[in-house]
Amino acid sequence: MITVGVVGATGYTGVELLRILVQHPEVTIQMVTSRSEAGTAVSAIFPNLREHLQLNFCNPDPDLLAECDLVFFATPHGAAMALVPELLAKGVKVIDLSADFRIKDAKLWSHWYGIEHTCPELLTEAVYGLPEMNRELIKTASLIANPGCYPTAVQLGFIPLLKNKLVDPGSLIADVKSGVSGAGRKAGMGTLLCEVSENFKAYAINGHRHQPEIVQGLNAQSDKPVNLTFMPHLVPMIRGIQASLYASLSTDGVDLQSLYEDFYRDEIFVDVLEAGTSPETRSVRGSNMCRLAIVQPEDSNKVVVLVVEDNLVKGAAGQAVQNMNIMYGFNESLGLDIVSVLP
Numbered sequence: 001m002i003t004v005g006v007v008g009a010t011g012y013t014g015v016e017l018l019r020i021l022v023q024h025p026e027v028t029i030q031m032v033t034s035r036s037e038a039g040t041a042v043s044a045i046f047p048n049l050r051e052h053l054q055l056n057f058c059n060p061d062p063d064l065l066a067e068c069d070l071v072f073f074a075t076p077h078g079a080a081m082a083l084v085p086e087l088l089a090k091g092v093k094v095i096d097l098s099a100d101f102r103i104k105d106a107k108l109w110s111h112w113y114g115i116e117h118t119c120p121e122l123l124t125e126a127v128y129g130l131p132e133m134n135r136e137l138i139k140t141a142s143l144i145a146n147p148g149c150y151p152t153a154v155q156l157g158f159i160p161l162l163k164n165k166l167v168d169p170g171s172l173i174a175d176v177k178s179g180v181s182g183a184g185r186k187a188g189m190g191t192l193l194c195e196v197s198e199n200f201k202a203y204a205i206n207g208h209r210h211q212p213e214i215v216q217g218l219n220a221q222s223d224k225p226v227n228l229t230f231m232p233h234l235v236p237m238i239r240g241i242q243a244s245l246y247a248s249l250s251t252d253g254v255d256l257q258s259l260y261e262d263f264y265r266d267e268i269f270v271d272v273l274e275a276g277t278s279p280e281t282r283s284v285r286g287s288n289m290c291r292l293a294i295v296q297p298e299d300s301n302k303v304v305v306l307v308v309e310d311n312l313v314k315g316a317a318g319q320a321v322q323n324m325n326i327m328y329g330f331n332e333s334l335g336l337d338i339v340s341v342l343p
Contacts, residue, residue, distance in 0.1 A: 001026055001027070001028060002026060002027060002028070002069040002070055002328060003027075003028045003029075003030040003067070003068045003069050003070075004021065004027055004028070004029055004030060004068055004069065004070045004071065004072060004324075005029075005030055005031045005032070005033070005064075005065050005068040005070075005071045005072070006018060006021070006029065006031075006032045006033070006071075006072045006074060007033045007060050007065070007071060007072065007073045007074065007075055007079075007080070007083070008033065008034065008060075008073060008074045008075030008076070008079060009032045009033065009034060009042070009057070009074055010034045010036065010037055010045060010057070010185070011074060011184055011185040011186075012181045012184065012185050012312055013074045013097055013184075013312060013316045013317055014074040014317075015045075015046045015048070015049070016312040016313060016316065016317035016318075017072055017074055017097070017316075017317035017320060017321070018032065018042070018046065018049060018053060019048065019049070019317075020313075020317055020318060020321050020335055020336065020338075021321065021335070022049065022052040022053050023052075023335055024321065024334060024335035025334065025335070026328070026330055026334060026335075027324075027335070029053060029055065030067065030068050031055065031058055031064060031065065031068070032053075032055050032057055032058070033057060033058055033059060033060040033065075034057040034058075035059055035060070037057040038056075038057050038058055038059045039056055039057065039058075040056060040057050041055075041056050041057075042055050042056065042057060045057075060083065062083055062086050062087065062090075065083070065087060065092065066086075066087060066090040066091075066092055068092060069092070069093065070092065070093045070094070070095065070324060070327075070328075071087055071092055071093070071094050071095075072094075072095050072096075072097065072320060073094065073095070073096045073097060073098060073100075074097045074098075074317075075097075075098055076098065076184075077098045077099045077100060077113050078098075078100065078113065078115050079098065079100075080094075080096045080098050080100045080101075081100045081101070081117065081118050081119050081122075082118065084096065084100070084101075084119065084122065084143065085119050085122065088122070088142055088143060093141075093142050093143070093144075093327060094142070094143050094144070095129065095144040095146055095320050095323055095324060095327075096126075096143070096144065096145055096146060097146045097316055097317070097320055099113065099145075099148065099209070099213070100117075100145070101122060101123060101126035101143060101145035102126075102128065102145040102147065102148065102151075102213050102216075103123070103212055103213055103216060104123050104124065104216065105123075105212075106120035106123060108212055109123075109212075112209040112211075112212055113209060122143060125142070125143055126141075126143045126144070126145045127141035127143065127144055127145065128144075128145050128147065128217065129141075129144040129145060129146045129147060129319065129320070129323040130147050130152065130155060130156075130217065130319075131267075131269075131319070131322055131323060131326060131332070132156060132159075132264070132267050132269075132270060133155070133159065133217075133220075133221070135326060138323055138326045138327060139326055139327065139329075141327060144320075144323050144327070146316070146319055146320045146323065147213070147217075147315075147319065148210045148213055148315070149178065149182055149241055149309070149311035149312075149315025149316055150174075150176055150178070150208070150210040150214065150230075150232060150241065150243075150315075151210050151213045151214045151217060152290070152309060152314060152315050152319065153176065153241050153243040153290065153307045153308075153309050153315070154174045154176065154214050154218075154228075154230070154243055154245060154307070155214060155217045155218060155221075156270060156290055156292065156307060157174075157243055157245040157292055157305040157306075157307040158172060158174075158218055158245055158247065158305065159217075159218070159221045160259060160260055160263040160264075161247055161303065161305075162218060162221045162222040162226070163221050163222075163263075164254075164259065165223060165250070166249060166250060166251055166254055166256075166259075166303075167247035167248060167249055167250055167303065168247065168248045168250050169218070169222045169224045169225065169226045169227070170224065170225070170226070170227045171227060171247070171248055172218070172226060172227065172228045172229070172245070172246070172247050173228075173229045173231075173245070173246040173247075174214070174228060174229070174230045174231070174243060174244075174245050174246075175231055175233075175243070175244045175245075175246070176230070176231070176232050176233065176241060176242070176243040176244070177232075177233040177234075177235045177241065177242045177243075178232060178233070178234060178235065178240070178241050178311055179235060179237040179238050179239040179240045179241070179281075179311060180196050180234065180236070180237070180238060181238050181239045181311065181312055182239075182241070182311045182315075183234075190203075190234075196234065196236050197236050198236060199234075199236060200233065200234070200235055200236065201233065201234055202231055202232065202233045202234075203232060203233070203234055204232055205231065208230060208232050210230070210232075211228065211230045214228060214230060215228050237281070239281075239285060239310055239311055239312050240281030240282070240284070240285060240308065240309075240310055240311060241281070241307075241308065241309050241310075241311045241315060242279075242281050242306070242307070242308050243305075243306070243307040243308075244304060244305075244306055245304065245305040245306075245307065246302060246303075246304055247302070247303050247305075248301055248302060248303075249296075249301045249302065249303055252301075256294045256296060256303060257272075257275045257294055260272045260292070260294050268332060268333050269288050269289055269290060269314060269318075269322065269333075269336070270289075270290050270291075270292070271289055271290070271291045271292070272291075272292060272293070272294075273291060273292065273293040275293075275294070277293055278293055278306055279291040279292060279293050279306055279307065279308040280308060281308045281310075282340070282342060282343070283308065283340055283342075284308050284309055284310050284313075284314070284340055285310055285340050285341045285342070286310060286313065286338060286340055286341040287310060287313060287314075287318070287338045287339065287340040288310075288313050288314045288318035288319065288321075288322060288336040288338060289309070289310075289314065289340065290307060290308070290309045290314050291307070291308050291309075292305060292306060292307040292308070293305070293306045294306075310340075313338075318336055318338075321335055321336055322336060
């Protein structure tokens with residue numbers, strides 16, 4: 001049994017993390033922090049947690065957080081790096097669900113996030129928490145940089161092709177759609193019901209901050225530099241990501257279906273669908289599963305990989321718990337054996 005704290009738990013990722021942790025048999029939630037809601041019952045903000053979590057929000061006191069075995073940060077970008085060095089120095093393990101430790105180049109991080117990185121020395125120490133690629137490093141890590149939602153889908157789709165040198169890494173395309181919860185819980189005109197409903201649009205068309213994270217991860221699996229065209233879209237649904245990934249094959253005669261099935265055969269949260277099928281976002285809603293399918297259009301040297309995940313679970317909170325399970329030697333699926341919600 002371990003004790004955990006959750007810092008910044010008033011957003012959608014935070015409540016999803018709490019929803020999973022309250023059902024985890026090896027976890028006791030010791031504290032949940034929010035500066036704006038300190039003193040308020042967690043269940044007053046999140047009524048789905050009534051009778052599951054009898055705690056009030058409190059301020060993020062480093063001394064109290066240091067009494068936890070593990071601290072999750074579900075904070076806006078730039079907040080975790082203010083507290084993480086002190087917690088690590090006190091022997092607390094950290095899983096950061098923000099982007100503070102994902103990109104290894106501090107200058108590149110600052111370019112995309114608009115502020116100076118205050119502890120660049122930890123960027124090399126942080127382990128990128130994509131279990132399917134970094135499981136052995138995660139086992140012994142003290143600081144996990146939990147991947148973003150878009151990067152999880154895009155990397156899991158492209159990596160088998162890149163590791164097997166089957167595609168041209170200089171011309172990859174990721175056309176990705178996300179539900180509105182990916183924008184967070186903060187108020188904004190672009191995510192109002194009347195703005196999003198009955199609408200479909202691309203955004204961040206001049207560059208999205210997840211791009212360097214994706215490219216960094218893909219480069220680690222490629223023998224040549226990756227050039228990626230990444231175009232995110234906002235669709236009128238609450239949660240879910242669908243990625244359509246395109247690449248040019250550099251060799252003929254490979255059974256791509258078998259290749260993907262073999263590559264992910266032992267991965268409990270990656271489901272390779274049968275040939276000729278297409279994954280649906282509703283099939284992963286509320287679960288930690290990533291489902292994908294491989295398509296090779298007839299008379300073409302192109303390959304299309306279709307990927308779906310729940311952006312709040314495998315794209316955030318569920319993956320964080322998966323990383324926790326690996327770090328502490330728990331069964332990797334513990335607390336995450338969740339059947340998707342239909343309809």
